[in-house]
Amino acid sequence: MANKVSVWTDNRFWQRSAAWVTGFAAVLLIWLTFDTSAQISMGTDADLQNGVTKRVPGPTVINYKITYEMSAKRGHEVPIIGGNDGSGMSLFQEKEKFFGRDDYSEEEAGALLHLGKLGSQTKNCMNCHTLLGNGAYYAPDLTKSWLDPAWQDGGTMQAMTGKSTKEEAMAEFLQHPSTYPTHARMMPDLGITAEEAKGLVAFLKHMSSIDTNGFPRNFGKIQGAVNGK
C-alpha cells in the first residue's frame, strides 16, 4: 500500500495550477482585446449606405434619423438608424436634417465629430457628465442625450431655448447653459463657441447611435432620473 501523500502541501501542485490559471487567463484576455478592437472600430459611410449594422456607425450617421427602440429579441433598447424594419434592425433610409443639411460627406462629418470630441475633452464634460460609462453622475448621462425626450419636438428644451430643432436647441443651450434653468444643479458657462457647439452636438448625435447593449438601462423612462423631468 502506498504511503499517504499530501498534494495540498506540495509546491509543485500549486506552481502548476498557478501557471495554468495565469497562462490561460492571459490568452483569454489577449484574445478578448483583439475581439473588442474589431467590434468597437468605427464603420464607414459605405456601411451605412449598404445597410451594414456596426456597433459604432460611421460619422455620416448624423445625416440619419436616430431613435431608441425596444428590441424584443435583445431585451433592451437599441439605437435604430434611419427607420425600423419591424424586427428591431435599422433600415438606414430615413434621413434627418442636421443644422439644415442631411448630405454631410464622410470628411465633413468626421471633422465635426473630431471637433466635438476635442471640445468634450477640452471642456472636461466628464467632470460632471457620463459618456459611454466614463465620467461622473453629478449631471445627466450624455450617452443617449440626443434621444432624450426633453430635447425632441414638443419637448421642454426647444421651447426654453426658443429654437425649432433639436440640434439648434442643444447648440444654443451649450453656448449659454447658465441662462436656462434645467436642473437644481445648473450647468456653468464654459465659453463654448457656436462652431464648437455644433461639433459637440454632432458628437452627441453620433454617440447616441452607438450600440451599447442597452446602456444606460431604461433610458428616458425613469422620471426625474435620466432626463430630469
Add this chain to the structure above:
Amino acid sequence: MFEPMTDVIPSFFAWINQGPLTLTLFLHSIIILPMFWIYRQEKTRLENESK
C-alpha cells in the same frame, strides 16, 4: 441556461457573456476541471516517490 445569441455582432465572447451562469460554467469547465488533472498527476508522482 443556454440563451440564443442576441448580440448585434455574434462572437465567442458574446456567447459566454449571455448571463452569469454561462460565464461561470465556461470558466469552471475550462479552468477548474484541468486542475483536477494536475492534482491527479501530482498525486501519482508523490505516491511513486514515496514508495
